[in-house]
Amino acid sequence: MSSGPLLVIGGAEDKTGTRQVLARFAKLAGGASARIAVVATASSLGDEIIDAYREAFGAVGVSDIVAPRPRTRAEAADPAHVADIDGATGVFMTGGNQSTLSGVVTGTPFGAAIKAAHARGAVVGGTSAGASVQSEHMVAFGRPGATPKLRMAQMSAGLGLLPGLVIDQHFDQRNRYGRLLTLVSHAPHLLGMGVDEDTAAIITDTHLEVTGRGAVTLFDGRWMTSNVDTARGSSALLASGVILHSLPSGSCFDLEARVLLPGLGGRPDDLRETHAVRTGTLEHRIDVEGALGDQSRT
C-alpha cells in the first residue's frame, strides 16, 4: 500500500469559479465515489466555512462530506472524530490559525488518523494553515518582506507529513520571501516551499506537480552560506548561494534530486531533459557543462 498524494495549497483557492485546485483534490479523492473529511479546526468561522466547502466540493462532483472539528486536544481523542478520518478517501484541512490546528491535532489520535489516512493512500490536503501544518517544521508566524532577517519568523512543530520541507503560504500575496529564506538559513537541509494563493503543490512520494493560478517557490539551501550564528537583532541576514525555483502550473519537480522535471508544455522533450539536468546534482552539472559548451559552438 503506497502513501497518498498531499496537496499543499497556498490559501484563497477558488471556490466558486473554475475551482481548479479543489477539482484536483476531489478527483484524487475518488471523484463521485469520494468521501471527504473537511477539518475546520484552524478556522475562527462557524459552520459557514464547512458549508462553503460542502458547496464547492459538491460543484466538482463530491457530495459525501463529513466535518469532524475537534477544538481541543481532548476532543481530538474522540473516537467519532477519528472514525470520520478513518472512513474518508480525502482529508481537507481549512485555513485559519496553524498554531491552533497543530496544537489540537499533533500528537493526538485525530492527528494519528490523518497520518494513517495518508499512509493508506488517501489524499490529504490543506490550504493556508492547513498547508503549513503538513510539514514537520512549521512556520508559526512571522513578518512580511523580501529581505531575510534573523528574528523574522518563528518555527514550530507540525503534523510531519512532509518531514524534509518547511512550507509557507499566501507567498506572493503577503510577500513572504524573506521569512522563508530566514528559516532555510537556519536549517539549510530543509527545502523551503512557498505556495501562492489559489495554487497547489501536489506531492506524491518525491514527485511534485504544481497546479493553479500562481507559482510554487522552492529554496534549496544545501550549498548556502549564512550568518545566522553570528547575526544580531533585526539586521538583514546573509543568505548566499541558495538555489531558487519558481514553478508555475504544470511544472514537475523531483524533491529527492531537487531538479526540475519535464512536464511544462511547450518545449521539445530533449531540451526539457537537458534543462532538468542543468539544475541538477553535481555529477549532472559536469555532463551538462560539456553539452552547453557544444551548443555555444554551433
Add this chain to the structure above:
Amino acid sequence: MSSGPLLVIGGAEDKTGTRQVLARFAKLAGGASARIAVVATASSLGDEIIDAYREAFGAVGVSDIVAPRPRTRAEAADPAHVADIDGATGVFMTGGNQSTLSGVVTGTPFGAAIKAAHARGAVVGGTSAGASVQSEHMVAFGRPGATPKLRMAQMSAGLGLLPGLVIDQHFDQRNRYGRLLTLVSHAPHLLGMGVDEDTAAIITDTHLEVTGRGAVTLFDGRWMTSNVDTARGSSALLASGVILHSLPSGSCFDLEARVLLPGLGGRPDDLRETHAVRTGTLEHRIDVEGALGDQSRT
C-alpha cells in the same frame, strides 16, 4: 588610471540621521576636498531636492556642491553642465523617473562626461532612478509581486556604466522580486541586482561591497531554466535553478566569479573562504563537494 567606484543605492537613503550611505559616497569622493555634482534630472521636485543633498553632504563634510540639471537632450549638450561633471570628484544622481533620466543623459555629451568621470576614477553613484540608470539594460517600469510573470517588467537602455547587470531598487520595500526574476529569465547572462532602501552596492571593478540598512539581492541565472519563449499573457513564469544571494551590510562579492567573498564579520577566515568557494564555479564545487563529504564524516 583605473575606474572609480560606483554606488548603486536602493532609494530613501538616510539624509538626516547617521547618513551611512551618503557618508561613504562623500569619503570615496575625497572627503573635505571633494567636489560633488548632484544631478537632479530624474526628480520632479524643484531646487529643494538639491538643497536637501547640499545639507546632507555638508553634514558629512563636503561643502563644494555643484548642481548641473539638464532637462532636455539639448541642455545635456550645454558645455557648462558638462564642465560641472568634468570638474567633480563625485557625481550623484538623485531619484525620480529613470526614463526621464536615461532619456536626457544617455548618448549625450552630459552622459559621456559621467562615463568619463567614472573612467578617470571619480566616484559615480545614484539612488533609485539614479541607481537603475547605471546599468546597460535598465528596468523602465513594472509591477510588484514575488512571483515572476511574463509581462511584469519593461526593460530599456541605461547609461551602461554596469554592462553585465540589471538593477532594481526599493527592492524589499516595493516587493520587486518577481519583476527582477522575470528580467533575468529573459536575459540569463545578466546578473539581477535588487537593492533595498537606505542600502548601497559599492562596485569597484568586479568587487561588490554592501553597506547600509538592508540587503543587496543577486539573481545568478546562468544555469537557469525558464519558459519565457513559450509562456503567454500574465501567467506565472518558470524560473528554475536561479542562484540567489541576499547580502547584508558588510558582505563582499566577486561579480566576475559570482561568489561570496570573505568580509562579513564573525566567521573565521578559513571557513569564510570555504563558503565562498562553495557557492562558486563548477570546478570549485567539485573540490568543495569532497570537503563537505569529509566534514560530514567527522
